[in-house]
Amino acid sequence: MNEAGEVRAMQDGYFKKPYAIHGRYARSRGSFIALINSYDVEGKDCKMGYQKICELLNISRSTAVRTIKQAEAAGEISRVRNKTYTEYHMKDLISGEFERVEFCLYRLEFEIDGIKRKLTKSEIDVYSELYTKITDKQNKAKAYFGSAKSLSAILKMCPNTVIKSLRSLMKAGLVYRQKALSGHEKSRYTLNMEFVRQLERNRRRKAREKEKDAPKSEREQIAAALDERAERDRYYARLRAAAERIADDNRRRAFRDTEYKITDGKLSDAERRAARAEAFGAENLPELLAEVKRIKARKKALLSGMGMSEVDLQPRYHCKKCSDTGFLPDGRACDCYHPKR
Ligand SMILES: [Zn+2]
Structure with missing residues (x-):
């Protein structure tokens, strides 16, 4: 799997999940739809194999197969199958505000309640919402003022699940909370900025690696x-x-x-x-x-x-063989080309 379209989109290391997706689909299907939508919004082709999808979204192969079949049956996506990958497209693009979801959140393990584990889909959604709002350049306070209730409204998630997710994220050391002093105030949530910087560093490193490995298209060649x-x-x-x-x-x-x-x-x-x-x-x-x-x-x-x-x-050429034309009498290229010297 090294399709040019995929490589370009993956350079950023995240995909855009429109708010409109929340509540419309089950979490796995929502993430999958958002992934394809993210490519389509940017005018790129989403070319992937099952393995890649499973890896990116941390879902099992059977979940991937089921999710894709459901989305196709519902007329949400179309797909063109090839030997090594399938090309997916959205039937109708979902636009509007979006959350920024880091791919690595599906892969990384955190210690929560003494157990090392990956984040759940709900935890990733809650973290991504906080991440998007807090790292927004307009947000001078670098904090999120809200409640579990407001998050549950945005993410179309049951308030209890939001509370549970927030607790796990805090235990994992990803999110901090300053409790409201009175019942009228909202809690203040901040991010572990060292982790955010680490994400940025990884993203830049990945981008550089992809840049190096990216196969050039015929046109570029x-x-x-x-x-x-x-x-x-x-x-x-x-x-x-x-x-x-x-x-x-x-x-x-x-x-x-x-x-x-x-x-x-x-x-x-x-x-x-x-x-x-x-x-x-x-x-x-x-x-x-x-x-x-x-x-x-x-x-x-x-x-x-x-x-x-x-x-x-008479002109005194550097190269006696080709008289500085770069070509030998028989038409072959001369070996005297040293542009760096
Ligand atoms: Zn020469």
Whole structure:
């Protein structure tokens, strides 16, 4: 299971459970529906196998199978089955305010009444509600003022279950309560912030790991290859331009010398005449070739007087094999590409 859609959504390590879900479904089904809804709201595909769903929501395989069948029969979700995973979608999106439910709450174990155990679905719902309200940036007091009754109204949960859940969460050291002084005031609930920070740290670490492991989509791979190709082209263009600029400068410097310029013109003229003489089998060919040789020597001497040689007038490429084009004559890529150097 390493579908790109799943990887992106899981990076955050939580899903969004709309308040509208509470009371509408049994807790397991509600969480499952919320999970799919969370993906759909963000325009992602929920691609999962049974094992993944069971793992994320801490439900048994039989519960997962039953939950999915019920949700499908009720027309709440649709699914497309593949070999290794199934793609789920909501028939009707559930929008509005939501609670933020951390996936790890389904996995972690806490010591409650001397027993190490995972949290129940109700405890997770109560904790998630407190977590969402208390960590909200608008909440300056970083506390939740309310009663079991108000929580039970929001979560559509029996007040006794809320009280029991709150007690367990406090015993687990996840939630603290300052009791109301009088009957008219509300209790003040705060979170164990060290645990919240730990959740954040785990989330960031997970996100980094997922980022590293995330298989690139075909499109991303093509885009990356194009980027790499463009970078390679720029690298060689820079090398060639540098070599050619030096040669151009040298040539300009040589041609600023009047005698060199005239000698160059003479050489072209002599070479032309020699070529014609060769083509027509003229008798004076040896003399013309001798003249070409003499003028060439003169040019060389003039250059040397300027502190240059003929190779200085040609671009001096870094790589003799590919002349800084990046490609060998047979079309293969040259091995001289070292962008970091
Ligand atoms: Zn090369």
